[in-house]
Amino acid sequence: MSREQVGHFVRALAQANPAPETELLYTDSFSLLVAVVMSAQTTDAAVNKVTPGLFRAAPTPAAMAALGAEGIGKYIRTIGLWQAKAKNVAALAAQLVEKHDSQVPEDREALEALPGVGRKTANVVLNVAFGQSTMAVDTHIFRIGNRTGLAPGKNVREVEDGLIRRIPPELLRDAHHWLILHGRYVCKARRPECWRCTANTWCNYKDKEALPHQM
Structure with missing residues (x-):
């Protein structure tokens, strides 16, 4: 063209x-980040079926890290690659607590350093949560x-x-x-x-x- x-x-x-708007269900930048990580090779509709229960159980990075991969896995078994995703979400939540004061970073480099977060996921979070033209x-x-x-x-x-x-x-x-x-x-x-x-x-x-x- x-x-x-x-x-x-x-x-x-x-x-x-x-x-x-995105079709993923989320309430803040953290829940958006988790939902986008969950959506890899899985439909948004499938992710939206499992994340409400997960977010009720673990609404913050500290709570998600405490839940751990095994605890997260109990909520997301119906989506593709759930075991790897549970492990990544637990690890990224722990890193948010340890390195970012429980806040989702606003820059690409810091986002892509989180477990399970590649360029596409970072672009979605930067676009939707922080209004960047990615x-x-x-x-x-x-x-x-x-x-x-x-x-x-x-x-x-x-x-x-x-x-x-x-x-x-x-x-x-x-x-x-x-x-x-x-x-x-x-x-x-x-x-x-x-x-x-x-x-x-x-x-x-x-x-x-x-x-x-x-x-």
Whole structure:
């Protein structure tokens, strides 16, 4: 896409969803961080089924660290990779207590130093909790970046850098949500629902899906 197309594409998504939000349930930066760690290779819906009980039992980093991996595991057994996630959440909670006065850090380097926190997780927390204009590229955004021509790239970092470079700065923070939700519900992996895409006019995808009754 040209930069002009990119602006029109993102603004079309914005018009359809003026106030986008994460679908993960959270109450503060700590619960958001835990929920995002839990969401790796798992749907937000699955995470939202287990975190309310966990957060009631351990609402603070100190309480989560005290619960420990075994205690955390009892609440999250239904999600993928639950054992590794329980271990990481217990360890990151302990580090928050020991190194950050029980506060979630606002900078990328400190976030990525926490157990179980990679670049994508840090980007989500920086975006949602701290209002930074980051772009967390998941499978949905990676697909959209390449399929539509919005920001083609061979890997997630190339797509991330392309999106940050090409999306108008005033739209960048919310674009993270617009693109994830668009990929989750409209621009799907196997059969994108192009007939109901508000940004269809600006998309460069060559094999656009017609209305079902026209197929």
